[in-house]
Every structure is written in C-alpha cells, then in structure tokens.
Amino acid sequence: MPYPARGHINPMMNLCKQLVLKSPSIIVTFVVTEEWLGIIGEQTKPANIRFATIPNVIPSERVRGKDFPGFLEAISTKMEAPFEELLDRLKHPVSAIVADTYLVWAVEVGNRRNIPVASLMTMSATVFSVLHHLELLVQNGHFPVELSERGDELVDYIPGVPAMRLADLPAFLPGNGLKVKPLSWKCVLLVPKAQWLLFTCVHELEPQVFDTLRAEFSIPIYPIGPSIPYLELRGNASGxxxxxxxxxxxxxxxxxxxxxxxxxxxxxxxxxxxxxxxxxxxxxxxxxxxxxxxxxxxxxxxxxxxxxxxxxxxxxxxxxxxxxxxxxxxxxxxxxxxxxxxxxxxxxxxxxxxxxxxxxxxxxxxxxxxxxxxxxxxxxxxxxxxxxxxxxxxxxxxxxxxxxxxxxxxxxxxxxxxxxxRAIVEGGSTQNYLDAFITDISRSQS
Missing domain, CATH: 3.40.50.2000 (Glycogen Phosphorylase B;)
Structure with missing residues (x-):
C-alpha cells in the first residue's frame, strides 16, 4: 500500500518487483487509488503482481498541489476504511502488509488484524533519523527557531548523523512544510509498532545512520534499495x-x-x-x-x-x-x-x-x-x-x-x-536484506 504519489508509488513497485524476482511464489496485491490505476495500470509488471483499487482520496488527486494540507488530511482519514474493506475481499490470506511509512493508519490496521506490517520509508535514513530525534532539536533550542537568524548554527547531536547546519533543515522549521512536520513526526513515532522497517536506500550510503537506528529499535531494519528501476535496464541504456x-x-x-x-x-x-x-x-x-x-x-x-x-x-x-x-x-x-x-x-x-x-x-x-x-x-x-x-x-x-x-x-x-x-549482486547487502525479509515473512506464517 503506497502513499498515493509518484515518488512513493514507484519505489514501492520496484520493491515488489525485487521481492517476486527473489521468490516467485510470492503473490503481491498492489493497492492504488482508482485514479492511479488509470495512470500506471498498463505498465509492464510480473504476473504475480496484481493491482487492486480503493476510491480516490479526493475527486482528483492531481489537484493536491492546490490544497496540499487537505490532501494530507484525506490520506490520514479517508483511506483506512476502504483499505480494510479490501483486505476482507481478497481471495488469498494476507501474509504481510508493506505500507508506506507516511500512511499513519497502516500499522494500526495490521496490528488489529494480526497481520505483520513492514513500514517502507521512501526517504533517506538521515531524514528518518532527524524526525525520530526531533525531541533533541527541541531540547537544544533548535525547534522551533527562526532560520534566517540562526541558520549557521550546528546540529551535531543527532546520533549517527553527520553534523549539519540549521539551514540544512528548513523542512523541520517554522514556515515550511505546512502540516508535513506534525504528520511526519507522528508517522515516525508509530514505526516501532510495525514488525519491520524497510528503507529504499543502500546500506553503504548511510552506514552509521543504519547502525545507530538498529541499536535503538527492537524491530529489524532492512535497507533494501536502491528501489529504482535498475531491474529494467537493458544493455547500455539503448532507446x-x-x-x-x-x-x-x-x-x-x-x-x-x-x-x-x-x-x-x-x-x-x-x-x-x-x-x-x-x-x-x-x-x-x-x-x-x-x-x-x-x-x-x-x-x-x-x-x-x-x-x-x-x-x-x-x-x-x-x-x-x-x-x-x-x-x-x-x-x-x-x-x-x-x-x-x-x-x-x-x-x-x-x-x-x-x-x-x-x-x-x-x-x-x-x-x-x-x-x-x-x-x-x-x-x-x-x-x-x-x-x-x-x-x-x-x-x-x-x-x-x-x-x-x-x-x-x-x-x-x-x-x-x-x-x-556491489550491494545489488548476489551476496551483496541489498540481496542479503531482501532474503532476510522474505525469510521473516515465511516464519511469521508458521
């Protein structure tokens, strides 16, 4: 279940293709809104990835730029019920739910139904860690703060994350991001209630961040990226x-x-x-x-x-x-x-x-x-x-x-x-994490 935007749908689909390539017995039900099915429904995909739909969040999701706060509110309040109704209609029992981290209700749906949930973070582990440690910004007097006056101040206290300036964090400061900040924070706070945390990144790009998060979380953390369409590259990029x-x-x-x-x-x-x-x-x-x-x-x-x-x-x-x-x-x-x-x-x-x-x-x-x-x-x-x-x-x-x-x-x-x-070849970090995740899903059903 991806968040209904292209930057979230695409990496989710790429992950699903990785999973069915590793384990052809997996059947994926890829849930999108009716409008998004019209946009991506004809794209080539493996036979064991099937589309299912829920109603559009708002009459036309592509106008969300005109009312982005309303779009966020609709995602938080209007998608949960139709998604749960869809679970009741599926022919096959659901072994696991892979849901975008920004779907704030998804982990709770899985827990209510005793279905394990993997939270897929479609942003960097560094962004996730900043959100996870937002209280540290508050404790150090860096949230809220007026960026124009203090942008050069260092933020060097977030575990595992290289030092940065406040100017590198405008998304988390006043006047930026509308309702994004409180929603992002709430979504990250709910992640420990999931059974797994997946990242679209490669371990080697953010190793210290991943090592630190693993020490803080009790659930497995698997960087299974890059969740980009590298499986579809043929030859040397011929047209x-x-x-x-x-x-x-x-x-x-x-x-x-x-x-x-x-x-x-x-x-x-x-x-x-x-x-x-x-x-x-x-x-x-x-x-x-x-x-x-x-x-x-x-x-x-x-x-x-x-x-x-x-x-x-x-x-x-x-x-x-x-x-x-x-x-x-x-x-x-x-x-x-x-x-x-x-x-x-x-x-x-x-x-x-x-x-x-x-x-x-x-x-x-x-x-x-x-x-x-x-x-x-x-x-x-x-x-x-x-x-x-x-x-x-x-x-x-x-x-x-x-x-x-x-x-x-x-x-x-x-x-x-x-x-x-190196990460995506057999024996590389990404392949090993994908194997571990598939093994975990199998064990959860035994």
Whole structure:
C-alpha cells in the first residue's frame, strides 16, 4: 500500500518487483487509488503482481498541489476504511502488509488484524533519523527557531548523523512544510509498532545512520534499495519506441553527443521554482552553451527555442536509462530522494537545487557527506535569485572535463556507483536484506 504519489508509488513497485524476482511464489496485491490505476495500470509488471483499487482520496488527486494540507488530511482519514474493506475481499490470506511509512493508519490496521506490517520509508535514513530525534532539536533550542537568524548554527547531536547546519533543515522549521512536520513526526513515532522497517536506500550510503537506528529499535531494519528501476535496464541504456515524443527520439539525440558532454536537467514532477528564478535558469543554461537534455513540465516551446541545437527538451523521459547513457556528464536535480538514488546509481555528478521539505537535507548529503555534487544556491536562506550569469559560469565549470574540481566529483561518483553495484549482486547487502525479509515473512506464517 503506497502513499498515493509518484515518488512513493514507484519505489514501492520496484520493491515488489525485487521481492517476486527473489521468490516467485510470492503473490503481491498492489493497492492504488482508482485514479492511479488509470495512470500506471498498463505498465509492464510480473504476473504475480496484481493491482487492486480503493476510491480516490479526493475527486482528483492531481489537484493536491492546490490544497496540499487537505490532501494530507484525506490520506490520514479517508483511506483506512476502504483499505480494510479490501483486505476482507481478497481471495488469498494476507501474509504481510508493506505500507508506506507516511500512511499513519497502516500499522494500526495490521496490528488489529494480526497481520505483520513492514513500514517502507521512501526517504533517506538521515531524514528518518532527524524526525525520530526531533525531541533533541527541541531540547537544544533548535525547534522551533527562526532560520534566517540562526541558520549557521550546528546540529551535531543527532546520533549517527553527520553534523549539519540549521539551514540544512528548513523542512523541520517554522514556515515550511505546512502540516508535513506534525504528520511526519507522528508517522515516525508509530514505526516501532510495525514488525519491520524497510528503507529504499543502500546500506553503504548511510552506514552509521543504519547502525545507530538498529541499536535503538527492537524491530529489524532492512535497507533494501536502491528501489529504482535498475531491474529494467537493458544493455547500455539503448532507446526504444517508448522514448519518442512528438516524433523526436531523445535517445537518438543522446547517441549523437560526445561522451559525458550532456547535462541532464529535471526538477521533479510536483513542486517548482518561482517563475522569476526559472527565467534566470533558462537564460543561464542558454548562455552557458552547455549541451543539455531538459525535462520540463507545461509549455516546452520556449525552452526548445532557447536550447537550439545544443539541447533537447521533453515533457518526460526514462530517467534512470538516460542517466546511465554514456553521453551524460552531469545531473541538475531538485534532490528528490528517488532522483538522488538514480544519480548515485548511475555514477553521475549532481548540481543541486532543492525546492521544499526533505530535499534540502538530501542536498547536504550529496554535496557535503558524499561529495558528489555542487550547490547552485549557496545560501538557502537567501531570497535573492541565482542570476543567469552565475548559473552560466557554474555550468561551464561543472561540465568542463578538464576541471580538477569536477574530476574529483566524477571519481567520487564512480566510487558510490560501484558501492551500489556491489550491494545489488548476489551476496551483496541489498540481496542479503531482501532474503532476510522474505525469510521473516515465511516464519511469521508458521
């Protein structure tokens, strides 16, 4: 049962594919709202993953951006009853429920019915740990706090988590995230009532955080990531008929570009920067002369005109396959967790421009902890725009293959990529945790 948003549905589906590949006897009932079935129902999946639906949370979930607090409230109050009714209609007895951590009612449903629940956290272990230790922020006078005045103060007391500035935590501070903060905190507080805690991350990316959480929790903690569509990668990211938009084949264009010469730009599918900042970004990219593949929502005509022969603009692409293409030399990202994992898996250096919530902490991990990226905006507290001139110069340096700073980024990105590759092969950490989870489910039924 995923939270009804693409950034949660996709990693849940990728986990289910991992499970049935490991154990073909598993039957997965993948529960989505009626609207989401219409969006993803035709996607290719193994035969033993079956869709089931519950009614839409609100009349059209895609308008949630206009009333995000109302959307959160509906998820918390309107999904539980139809989900429980669905459990009564299923032909097969339910051995376990895998539910998104942000479905605050899911663990309680499982406990009422004596069905073991695995809570799947679709954000980083670092974000989870900050939420889990939010009381420490309160005790140290860092919550609530006015970010503009104290952003440079260090938060170095969260167990297992590298030191960060308050400016890395705007999602957890006043004026940001609406109802997200109390809901996130409540969801994390309920996790110990589940039977397992799963993460979409790879153990090797956050080892100290995982070790610390295991010492604090009595339930098993399994990082089974990266929960991205790496199982669907074929060959070396060759294109297909699905990769053609309006008669234009973006993989054909990528094939014609020099190795590591293209900057891939995508700011996610939901939130966006201001119109004024987007104008500066557009002009900065154009003035830099850097080759780019740009995924942009809405009217793409202006972006196409500005990029000319140096760029390719599409409304959607197969992101992981693109990132693994040999022509890609960098990824300009909003730091969504799935995009972050895909960038790491592909071994691509990143430019970071977080927009909201946990993305700021992901940005900090990319730039400071993993050292595989640069910030577009150096001070997240500043209300000033990043100018086209600043963007243009940064892009030139970032994509310069002879730049020593860039060389260090690429070497480090390659190291993290290799760590991910080791984790997903037989005997690697991810495979071992998946085996342990499947064994646990089997034992719970005996």
């Amino acid at each position: 297909s008929s699905d990769d053609i938009f309006n008669g234009a084949d973006y993989f054909h264009w990528l094939d014609s570009q020099p190795i590591h010469s293209v900057l891939y730009i995508s700011f996610g599918s939901f939130y966006s920067v201001s119109d004024a900042q987007m104008d500066e970004i557009f002009c900065g990219v154009r003035d830099s002369g850097v080759r780019c593949l740009w995924v942009t929502r809405g009217n793409t005509a202006r972006f196409k005109d500005g990029c000319g022969d140096m760029g390719f603009v599409v409304p959607w692409c197969d992101q992981l396959k693109v990132l693994c293409h040999s022509s890609i030399g960098g990824f300009w990202t909003h730091c969504g967790w799935n995009s972050t994992l895909e960038g790491v898996f592909a071994g691509v250096p990143m430019l970071t421009l977080p927009i909201i919530f946990y993305q700021f902490l992901n940005c900090k991990q990319i730039v400071e902890d993993w050292k595989v990226g640069w910030r577009i905006k150096q001070d997240v507290r500043s209300k000033d725009l990043v100018t086209r001139g600043e963007i243009s110069e940064l892009l030139k340096r970032f994509m310069d293959q002879e730049n020593n700073e860039g060389l260090k980024l690429r070497m480090r990105a390659k190291e993290l990529q290799e760590a991910c590759q």
